[in-house]
Amino acid sequence: MNQLPTGETIETAVLLAGRAPSLHNSQPWHWTFDGHTLQLFAVPERRLPATDPSGRQMLISCGITLGHFRAAMSAAGWRIHVARFPNPNRRDHLAAITFHPAHFVTDADRTRADAIRRRHTDRLPFAEPTGWSDFEPILRSTFDQADATLDVLHDDSRPALARASEMTASLRRYDAGYHAELQWWTGHVIGNAGVPREALISSEERQRVNVGRQFPTATGAPRRGETTADHSVILVLSTHGDTPDELVRCGEVLSTVLLECTLAGYATCPLTHMSEVPQSRALVRTLIDGSGLPQVLVRVGSAPESAQNAPETPRRPLAEILDMPTSTDQVD
Numbered sequence: 001m002n003q004l005p006t007g008e009t010i011e012t013a014v015l016l017a018g019r020a021p022s023l024h025n026s027q028p029w030h031w032t033f034d035g036h037t038l039q040l041f042a043v044p045e046r047r048l049p050a051t052d053p054s055g056r057q058m059l060i061s062c063g064i065t066l067g068h069f070r071a072a073m074s075a076a077g078w079r080i081h082v083a084r085f086p087n088p089n090r091r092d093h094l095a096a097i098t099f100h101p102a103h104f105v106t107d108a109d110r111t112r113a114d115a116i117r118r119r120h121t122d123r124l125p126f127a128e129p130t131g132w133s134d135f136e137p138i139l140r141s142t143f144d145q146a147d148a149t150l151d152v153l154h155d156d157s158r159p160a161l162a163r164a165s166e167m168t169a170s171l172r173r174y175d176a177g178y179h180a181e182l183q184w185w186t187g188h189v190i191g192n193a194g195v196p197r198e199a200l201i202s203s204e205e206r207q208r209v210n211v212g213r214q215f216p217t218a219t220g221a222p223r224r225g226e227t228t229a230d231h232s233v234i235l236v237l238s239t240h241g242d243t244p245d246e247l248v249r250c251g252e253v254l255s256t257v258l259l260e261c262t263l264a265g266y267a268t269c270p271l272t273h274m275s276e277v278p279q280s281r282a283l284v285r286t287l288i289d290g291s292g293l294p295q296v297l298v299r300v301g302s303a304p305e306s307a308q309n310a311p312e313t314p315r316r317p318l319a320e321i322l323d324m325p326t327s328t329d330q331v332d
Helices: 007-017 056-075 107-118 132-140 155-171 176-185 203-208 244-263 278-287 305-309
Strands: 029-033 038-042 078-084 093-101 149-153 233-239 267-271 293-301
Touching (some): 007 029, 007 056, 056 093, 056 107, 093 244, 107 244, 132 244, 155 278, 233 244, 233 278, 244 293
Antiparallel strands (some): 029 038, 038 093, 149 233, 233 293, 267 293
16 A cells, blocks of 8 residues: 555545634634645634634634544545644644545544535534433543533533623624624625535524524524424533643533534534633633633424535635645655
């Protein structure tokens, strides 16, 4: 077997990794490949400065795409080694990735990569996730707890989470920059990015999910009428601090969590608005006993089988997210 992946293999994996979720589907990542090493960069120009002034969510999003890339390469028969922040003078250079052939590709490797294509953000209410008590310990075994800690919040935490969500909305009610970004990135597609109208929910549906970000609402008849209230479990991923390395690693863990939940047949919806404002973030922190800094929350639940056929949100084409020589199939 060749000791380096072909350019076609890299292209396929990068394109699949581009299915990663990001803040308002902004897709703030870029890759370069020289035939030997793949480099991952954050794209500060795609950061949303009013919503994400510190760039935390930009780095988490890049971590998710890195995690998705690892899954895609594992399914293709490659293991990766990640050198993080290899250039101290360039903080947007997140990773330098090298490769070695896998001794064996498991069915689990293949199905996790397949889950990337099926996963999507579902903002509608969920039924309770069936079999969660059996799945939770399996989920915890799939990532390194040193990279991020996982707390599971159930119905008794719902009132406090609803207060945190409402607090975020209230504190940003007169933030013109935030609302301008929200209107710009949601309800239509701009340059293969943004949240399309069909991914939005109605005002009545939003009332059934009282922990979601207050996106612009869509018109039309309510969907999923059999689910009168959201009964998802809510996961909280936290880190010890807010360093760039911790944020990227947290994103990689989030990639694993989303894909494993998808494999288990659950619907998911990442939530970041409650960690964007210090006051609401502090409230969420009290729900996990003050251990760690909450970075992202995830609703997990059961949805009708029809929800698996939701239309894909747009993604930037390969030419916009990957730079590589015209031919990398033949390397020394």
